[in-house]
Amino acid sequence: MGSTKLLLVLFCLLLIISSSSAAHKKKMQARKPCKRLVFYFHDIIYNGKNARNATSAIVSAPAWGNRTLLSGKSHFGDVVVFDDPITLDNNLHSTPIGRAQGFYLYDKKENFTAWLGFSFVFNSTAHKGSINFAGADPLMNKTRDISVIGGTGDFFMARGIATLMTDAFEGEASATHKTKSRKPCKTLVVYFHDILYNGQNAENATSAIVAAPAWGNKTILAEQNHFGDIIVFDDPITLDNNLHSAPVGRAQGLYLYDGKQTFSTWFGFSFLFNSTDHKGIITLAGADPFLEKTREIPVIGGTGDFFMARGIATFMTDAFEGEEYFRVPVNISFYECW
Numbered sequence: 001m002g003s004t005k006l007l008l009v010l011f012c013l014l015l016i017i018s019s020s021s022a023a024h025k026k027k028m029q030a031r032k033p034c035k036r037l038v039f040y041f042h043d044i045i046y047n048g049k050n051a052r053n054a055t056s057a058i059v060s061a062p063a064w065g066n067r068t069l070l071s072g073k074s075h076f077g078d079v080v081v082f083d084d085p086i087t088l089d090n091n092l093h094s095t096p097i098g099r100a101q102g103f104y105l106y107d108k109k110e111n112f113t114a115w116l117g118f119s120f121v122f123n124s125t126a127h128k129g130s131i132n133f134a135g136a137d138p139l140m141n142k143t144r145d146i147s148v149i150g151g152t153g154d155f156f157m158a159r160g161i162a163t164l165m166t167d168a169f170e171g172e173a174s175a176t177h178k179t180k181s182r183k184p185c186k187t188l189v190v191y192f193h194d195i196l197y198n199g200q201n202a203e204n205a206t207s208a209i210v211a212a213p214a215w216g217n218k219t220i221l222a223e224q225n226h227f228g229d230i231i232v233f234d235d236p237i238t239l240d241n242n243l244h245s246a247p248v249g250r251a252q253g254l255y256l257y258d259g260k261q262t263f264s265t266w267f268g269f270s271f272l273f274n275s276t277d278h279k280g281i282i283t284l285a286g287a288d289p290f291l292e293k294t295r296e297i298p299v300i301g302g303t304g305d306f307f308m309a310r311g312i313a314t315f316m317t318d319a320f321e322g323e324e325y326f327r328v329p330v331n332i333s334f335y336e337c338w
């Protein structure tokens, strides 16, 4: 079991930065954070014997490894999906105030480093919403900084830095913050349609399970809320809810199931538009707590017509035709436009 202390520093950067001069960089480093939070999250990795208590599982390993034991000396190539409780102190048994959910992968052959994509999903009276992270984590370092790429709810449009500290034991206070009410500078509604490969629909499937925990496989979604399954997709985007309407682009990337007790997913993908109305790419990353009727996911960047855009995408699930087909209407609101 490992506990990680996380000091979160959010820069409430509402202005658009247009300069990257050295002087400007200096100024950025000198900025005072507008919010500071401290959390602990606790990870118990699946080892073949602790199915009930494990909060994480290896879902993919290189040829020389397997999914019950981290491979080799540096675990290079292992991909781990996790659903860890977050607490305000260093005690695993304190009441969790949310979940840290997502994935990491070991990405260095001769030493420990990892790359993480994950979210803090809060559902307590103190905090609601999500904080989404992505980046490198040089695990050998006692303290490591990782980027906050977006936030929703109480953490609307947040950016900042999280400092991860392994096995730190001092506690600190937390703070809360109210959501800003801002008007979007641009909105867009699209639908994407996903047909999951099930062993029989190779021709029509738009997505496929590419990694699963030791207790699963790649044709059937795994037990325990599909925890650990990673799905790669190439879904058509339409402007209405009809799968057979002319697509205006593709939704491409991955999602993974990262909830053990309830359905929950994490998305890292892009909308690639190639129509007369829209050309360019919108990239999204973050938690999608599947069971909620509407879920907010950060828009972390754009190209083409969406140059440098940031915002929030609201996912709504409106059709379930078995586990194999789902359709997601998405309302995208941009709060930073160029």
Ligand SMILES: *[C@@H]1O[C@H](CO)[C@@H](O)[C@H](O)[C@H]1NC(C)=O
Residues within 6 Å of the ligand: 049, 050, 051, 052, 053
């Ligand atoms: C699960 O955790 C409980 C309490 O921490 C412990 O008593 C039990 O032995 C654990 N079970 C497994 C399978 O690890």
Ligand SMILES: *[C@@H]1O[C@H](CO)[C@@H](O)[C@H](O)[C@H]1NC(C)=O
Residues within 6 Å of the ligand: 065, 066, 067, 068, 069
């Ligand atoms: C996984 O690999 C370890 C070490 O290489 C080995 O001891 C263990 O039996 C393997 N487990 C499975 C389920 O293959």
Ligand SMILES: *[C@@H]1O[C@H](CO)[C@@H](O)[C@H](O)[C@H]1NC(C)=O
Residues within 6 Å of the ligand: 123, 262, 289, 291, 292
């Ligand atoms: C958040 O908490 C409320 C009230 O306890 C519950 O109804 C809801 O399902 C929870 N949402 C998630 C995503 O866990």
Ligand SMILES: *[C@@H]1O[C@H](CO)[C@@H](O)[C@H](O)[C@H]1NC(C)=O
Residues within 6 Å of the ligand: 110, 111, 112, 140, 141
């Ligand atoms: C691995 O990391 C440790 C701690 O940062 C460092 O002392 C060591 O030299 C590194 N080893 C290699 C092979 O990079």
Ligand SMILES: *[C@@H]1O[C@H](CO)[C@@H](O)[C@H](O)[C@H]1NC(C)=O
Residues within 6 Å of the ligand: 138, 141, 142, 143, 144, 145
């Ligand atoms: C490693 O930690 C030191 C001091 O704690 C810090 O100055 C340095 O930037 C860290 N390196 C990385 C790559 O995070």
Ligand SMILES: *[C@@H]1O[C@H](CO)[C@@H](O)[C@H](O)[C@H]1NC(C)=O
Residues within 6 Å of the ligand: 200, 201, 202, 203, 204
């Ligand atoms: C693919 O979809 C078409 C039209 O929706 C249908 O006629 C066909 O049976 C499907 N094929 C498979 C293998 O599911």
Ligand SMILES: *[C@@H]1O[C@H](CO)[C@@H](O)[C@H](O)[C@H]1NC(C)=O
Residues within 6 Å of the ligand: 216, 217, 218, 219, 220
């Ligand atoms: C995958 O798992 C399911 C249920 O656990 C099983 O019915 C199916 O035969 C498995 N498929 C393969 C290809 O192993």
Ligand SMILES: *[C@@H]1O[C@H](CO)[C@@H](O)[C@H](O)[C@H]1NC(C)=O
Residues within 6 Å of the ligand: 274
């Ligand atoms: C975009 O559409 C045009 C015209 O249909 C086509 O020629 C081009 O290859 C498409 N580009 C991509 C990246 O799909």
Ligand SMILES: *[C@@H]1O[C@H](CO)[C@@H](O)[C@H](O)[C@H]1NC(C)=O
Residues within 6 Å of the ligand: 189, 294, 314, 316, 331
């Ligand atoms: C999504 O956008 C449509 C059209 O702008 C609007 O009617 C609908 O209320 C929006 N839904 C949500 C949940 O924001």
